Amino acid sequence: MAAVAAAGAVAAAAAGGYALAGTDGPAGDTRVAMVAAQEQQGHGAPGEGGPGQGRQGDEPGRQGQPGQQGHRQQGQGHDQQGQGHDQQGQGGQGHQLEIPAPAGTLSAKEAETLSMMREEERLAHDLYVALGEAWPDRRFENISAAETRHGDATATLLANHDLPDPSVGSTPGEYAYPELQELYDGWLARGLTSKSEALAVGAELERRDIADLEAAMEATTQPDLDAVYDHLRVGSERHLRAFERG
Incomplete structure (x- = not known):
């Protein structure tokens, strides 16, 4: 299986959305592939105990701890829809994989x-x-x-x-x-x-x-x-x- 390496070639798999590092996408922006694994923080409901933490990635989200005034926090884990990849869940920025x-x-x-x-x-x-x-x-x-x-x-x-x-x-x-x-x-x-x-x-x-x-x-x-x-x-x-x- 002879392979042809083209240093500037852009050949991304259609299903995955991965792209070569350094290639230009629409409007000249560099396209990068989003990694599958995400480690993100969920946001609990308001309460005195602070927000509940929900661990994203390949592990289940966890319930937040009860607030001091009796308000129970709900950490956003994979049971909630959101922006995560490996797990459903609300979160912030994930890591990015640039395929050279x-x-x-x-x-x-x-x-x-x-x-x-x-x-x-x-x-x-x-x-x-x-x-x-x-x-x-x-x-x-x-x-x-x-x-x-x-x-x-x-x-x-x-x-x-x-x-x-x-x-x-x-x-x-x-x-x-x-x-x-x-x-x-x-x-x-x-x-x-x-x-x-x-x-x-x-x-x-x-x-x-x-x-x-x-x-x-x-x-x-x-x-x-x-x-x-x-x-x-x-x-x-x-x-x-x-x-x-x-």
Whole structure:
């Protein structure tokens, strides 16, 4: 899979809205990709105890503490609609991910790893959707949405390097890589036995994802791949913490 690197090329994945750093959008503004993970503060109802805090990202929002005059605060978490990404919720500014323009041609190994990373993110999304249908839990809903955005980031890298996207036209739960197919089938079968096992499967998947991303970062010299892999690793660490709460 030969890759063509164009230092100033703008090739963003249509679904994800990710863009190359340094490219011009409408009115000459620089477009950047919004990261999936957000850490934002919610705003509680007025009261003497101060505003309730709602933690955004991949963890549930929390109730605010009662005010001194008996007024209960309501922290805005993922149960409220708002401007968050990985979780619904009202909040302020989030971090931004700038995907650097390609700096060189990918090696065959780098291209193969990127293609598999794209499929791994799709696998995580498909698995969490299936487990969430069997065991309704906000974590499966929120994290599956985050995995979609992570997949969009890897799709942007593939497009920037003129590489085919293996997920185009795919069927949920079906993967071109036999190793990934075996993992999905095994995890799904285990996760359907109980909710606790489903959460354990989610944690196991995230641990594997973190290890794969760290290995991919060590094996590449490409700034754009390294930036996205590091972003996905941070997201996976947050997902792992959510699943490990049990």
